[in-house]
Amino acid sequence: TVLVVDFGAQYAQLIARRIREAGVYSEIVSCEVPAEEIVARKPAAIVLSGGPSSVYAPEAPQVDPTLFESGVPAFGICYGFQAMAASLGGTVARTGDREYGGTPLTVTTGGRLFGDLPLEQNVWMSHGDAVSAAPPGFTVTATSTGAPVAAFEDVDRRLAGVQFHPEVRHTAHGQTVLEHFLFDIAGLEPTWTMANMVEEQVERIRTQVGEGRALCALSGGVDSAVAAALVQRAIGDRLTCVYVDHGLMREGETEQIERDFVAITGIDLRVVDAREQFLDALAGVSDPEQKRKIIGREFIRVFEQAALDVVGDAKEHGDQADFLVQGTLYPDVVESGGGSGTANIKSHHNVGGLPEDLQFTLVEPLRTLFKDEVREVGIQLGLPESMVWRQPFPGPGLGIRIVGEVTQERLDILRKADAIVRAELSAAKLDREIWQCPVVLLADVRSVGVQGDGRTYGHPIVLRPVSSEDAMTADWTRLPYDVLAKISTRITNEVAEVNRVTLDVTSKPPGTIEWE
């Protein structure tokens, strides 16, 4: 394991991902974890991330020199590079020369870090301070206008660092530099693959669950599907999946789970048809928050009953169903502070409002993985691309994409329009470029149109294609006009109740991605 010491910038996760892309497993630890503890975890190497502070600021996180005396190979990036320099006897100074963004870098000595890479290259910088003198024993290998020492290495001690950010795509040869550190300086081997990961997890799940039984709620999303498939591989039919059909899914989605997913994985699936129950509960409600609350409440009710049934059936066989599978991902673990160790990770708690007497131990086979790795695991497990590459879709489903009351008729209208949009975006091969494209029915709005010889008085559909990295911010996607035209023509021709198609050109903020 390579440990990425997080100095509080948003880059640590990205660094960990890039290291894994190089085929080396990596995890994140907070910079507050003491050096002895980090060394005690016997990391194959340590990477010090960038961070927002100046190394000379009074509250700046420092690097304990014992980290470098331990003999563990280490690589400093940006702030981590400066902290490394400062702690080993180099000099860090305010140069007054702030560098931010794309910056030309001159390689002065190839060394191991740059090897045969071009002597002039473009890198991504973001710093005010700069290293003005490398610590004793280090060779300076690159320089830039604002950073006299932009990279250094001490091959004997297996230490190196760079002022720029090798983990961002704007740094032309960043990944290569990172790999040079991992393979040519730290001497590691690329052995981390998703195939190994599947095997390892299967073993781990078998150990954890033993002869017990597990339950998993399938949502139709990537994470729960992959988690379930992985657990199925480990414990077979001692896993029961529950899928609550709330009637708010898009066209074909429930069938995909009921038929295709089961056929591929052999999973024991219980589909609970709760469509009427949800529609009844939503009748007469058009306030978005109230709709969300109702859908959440009904979901818990239905799932709770299903869980009780599964537990009851297990008891009849003399077994206990006391494990609950969840598709928690690594970014959630890191963000909730669980990334720095195992001590503060709760594994036994109440999930999503389930009652006290239904206590489950969590099985979270994806908790060390990033989203792109989860997709790879899905592919390894034989899941179809359409499922593995599914775009985010909110839990409350189409219920929050009908502006106004949710009725069966309105759901049917929206489902038809949405299916057309998805088909056309796929045909134009735009699926992976768009983060997601909500299709919204303005059910309480009507406008006048003309079709054939007649006047129409129909509803508008809103297209909301967005580009995003993490859904926190988003920009509206500039879809090609011909694709928009095709979508518009098809919807107005094929969906009788819709006579207008509009495009949402609002970024987030100020707009949210969903309309409700």
Ligand code: XMP
């Ligand atoms: P907003 O509309 O807040 O959406 O910009 C951000 C992202 O979250 C998704 N979303 C949800 N996902 N349950 C979910 O699982 C929800 O209640 C929910 N609401 C919004 C939305 O699709 C987008 O990806």
